[in-house]
Each structure stands twice: as structure tokens, then as C-alpha cells.
Amino acid sequence: xxxxxxxxxxxVEGDAPGAWRVLEPIIRxxxxxxxxxxxxxxxxxxxxxxxxxxxxxxxxxxxxxxxYYLRANQAxxxxxxxxxxxATSGAHRGQGxxxxxxxxxxxAARAGGFRAVQFNFVVEANAPAVHLWRSLGILEVGRLPExxxxxxxxxxxxxxxxxxx
Amino acid sequence: xxxxxxxxxxxVEGDAPGAWRVLEPIIRxxxxxxxxxxxxxxxxxxxxxxxxxxxxxxxxxxxxxxxYYLRANQAxxxxxxxxxxxATSGAHRGQGxxxxxxxxxxxAARAGGFRAVQFNFVVEANAPAVHLWRSLGILEVGRLPExxxxxxxxxxxxxxxxxxx
Numbered sequence: 001x002x003x004x005x006x007x008x009x010x011x012v013e014g015d016a017p018g019a020w021r022v023l024e025p026i027i028r029x030x031x032x033x034x035x036x037x038x039x040x041x042x043x044x045x046x047x048x049x050x051x052x053x054x055x056x057x058x059x060x061x062x063x064x065x066x067x068y069y070l071r072a073n074q075a076x077x078x079x080x081x082x083x084x085x086x087a088t089s090g091a092h093r094g095q096g097x098x099x100x101x102x103x104x105x106x107x108a109a110r111a112g113g114f115r116a117v118q119f120n121f122v123v124e125a126n127a128p129a130v131h132l133w134r135s136l137g138i139l140e141v142g143r144l145p146e147x148x149x150x151x152x153x154x155x156x157x158x159x160x161x162x163x164x165x
Numbered sequence: 166x167x168x169x170x171x172x173x174x175x176x177v178e179g180d181a182p183g184a185w186r187v188l189e190p191i192i193r194x195x196x197x198x199x200x201x202x203x204x205x206x207x208x209x210x211x212x213x214x215x216x217x218x219x220x221x222x223x224x225x226x227x228x229x230x231x232x233y234y235l236r237a238n239q240a241x242x243x244x245x246x247x248x249x250x251x252a253t254s255g256a257h258r259g260q261g262x263x264x265x266x267x268x269x270x271x272x273a274a275r276a277g278g279f280r281a282v283q284f285n286f287v288v289e290a291n292a293p294a295v296h297l298w299r300s301l302g303i304l305e306v307g308r309l310p311e312x313x314x315x316x317x318x319x320x321x322x323x324x325x326x327x328x329x330x
Contacts, residue, residue: 076199078314116310149244160325
């Protein structure tokens with residue numbers, strides 16, 4: 001899908017404040033990622049942009065509206081399967097940004113020589129994400145019973161989702 | 166199961182050489198763990214005994230014949246599910262050491278307040294492990310297609326296994 005208004009490019013150090021503006025409300029909400037809700041900025045950015053992964057940002061009109069990382073899901077004999085994490089600015093939901101990032105990440109993973117992509121922990125209550133992954137052929141290969149404690153919904157299942165590249 | 170010949174106790178720094186004697190052949194073989202086969206000793210021990218986990222050793226006649234770790238499988242909303250890794254000395258297989266460690270770890274996880282235990286990446290070709298987990302009620306909740314590249318068998322599935330505590 002062509003989206004000339006959205007520019008996806010590698011994260012550079014100067015993107016840290018913009019990426020944090022996207023990540024902070026998501027981490028603080030604690031509804032989709034199994035990360036500590038009080039995770040400090042420095043620690044969160046170190047995680048999101050770690051040396052073991054490639055991190056990208058989505059720019060719209062010069063503003064960072066999304067960010068994702070791509071890494072090997074396992075080391076050694078598991079290094080041929082990619083893993084990604086995505087975050088979209090709350091003010092820019094429903095504009096196709098997550099889909100654009102997902103498509104970009106599948107291309108990047110394929111180009112990086114990965115054979116498949118796996119998401120280890122998709123909170124099922126995060127319906128838009130589950131719907132988006134399914135629409136891209138990233139399908140459930142596992143169900144982790146009550147693996148996530150959602151601040152509002154309580155214990156909910158998480159899904160393991162997978163797609164060949 | 167009472168096994169007065171086996172002592173399970175917390176890992177202490179002086180156990181590093183003994184633990185490495187157990188771990189090194191397993192990592193070098195690359196048949197069961199998704200770790201780099203050439204992982205250096207220091208890095209492997211830092212991983213196995215990291216600050217985010219509790220590590221135990223099994224002693225038999227004063228020798229370390231097994232070791233395992235117990236940690237939260239996820240942070241934040243996923244911190245109520247435990248995860249473990251186990252390693253048994255090659256010279257002491259088939260003596261019930263892995264089972265003893267597994268039982269100990271389930272007790273330790275329960276005592277630590279975890280609600281469940283999850284293994285993220287059980288190489289299905291590792292039949293003794295899969296058999297042992299099933300016999301302890303740790304059952305398959307996911308199947309990762311060809312997620313592991315086994316040095317002899319090629320691409321094989323890995324299982325996600327789970328049990329309530």
C-alpha cells in the first residue's frame with residue numbers, strides 16, 4: 001500500500017524524544033505490552049533500540065507517529081525466525097500506520113534472510129492488533145492461558161502468532 | 166520423590182566451574198537450547214545466573230550434576246507466569262535428575278507466588294524433555310513450525326508448554 005505521507009526510516013539517536021512520546025503512554029497504560037508500567041524512559045528506550053535489533057520510526061509531517069523493532073526471536077538454532085514490536089501514537093490510531101509498519105517489517109525481515117516471523121505475546125484483548133496480524137496472514141500458533149494481567153479486564157489470554165516469509 | 170543422594174540448593178559463585186561443566190557440552194551440541202553454540206563461558210554463566218532469575222544446582226556426592234533457573238517469563242502484566250531452564254550432566258542422564266529439578270522448580274515457583282509455568286521453546290526433537298514435561302502435566306499450548314535448526318535433524322518444531330501451579 002503506497003502511503004507517501006508516511007516515511008519509514010531507521011531510528012537515529014535524535015529520534016529518542018519522539019519515539020518516547022509514542023512509547024510512554026503505551027507502557028504507562030500497561031494494556032498491550034508485558035513491560036513494567038513504571039519503566040523509566042532510559043530503560044525503555046534501551047530496550048526498544050537495543051544492539052540486538054533494528055529499530056525504525058514512522059514520520060508524518062516531520063513528527064514521529066510510530067516506531068517498531070525487528071530482531072531474531074532466538075539465538076543459535078532459532079535465529080532464522082524474526083520477532084517485532086510495534087507502537088503507534090495514540091493520536092494517530094486508525095490511520096493505517098500500524099499496517100504500514102507491519103508490511104515494512106515483513107519486507108525487512110525477508111530481506112534480512114529470516115524465514116518466518118513470530119510474535120510471542122499478543123494480548124488477545126488487544127483486538128485491533130490481533131485483527132491486523134490475522135489480516136496479514138500472521139496466525140495463531142499458540143494460546144497462553146491468562147498469561148497477561150490487564151489493568152481493566154484482569155487475566156486475559158495472550159497469543160503466539162506466526163507467519164512464513 | 167525422595168532422593169536423599171541429590172541435594173538441590175541455590176547457586177553460589179563458587180559453583181560456576183561445576184555449572185559450566187554441565188552447561189558447556191549442552192550449549193556446544195546446539196541440540197536443545199536456542200543459544201549460540203560458541204557462546205563464551207562468561208556470557209553463558211551471566212545468562213544462566215542473571216539478576217532477573219534464581220539459579221539452583223544439583224549436587225550428587227559433592228559434584229554438580231545439574232542446574233536450573235527460575236524467573237518471571239515476562240515483566241509487567243506477564244510477571245505472574247514463571248519460566249525455567251534446566252541442564253543435566255551428560256554423564257548422569259537417566260537417573261531422574263531432570264525430574265527432580267523440575268519438581269523442585271514447580272514447588273519453588275508456587276512458593277514464589279507464580280500462577281503458572283511456561284516453557285517458551287522446547288525443541289520437539291528433544292524427546293526425553295518433552296516426555297518429562299508431559300508426565301508432570303506441563304502440556305503443549307503452542308507449536309512453532311520449524312522454529313529450531315537442529316545440527317543433525319535440520320529444521321524441527323519447537324513447543325510452547327504450560328502448566329498451572
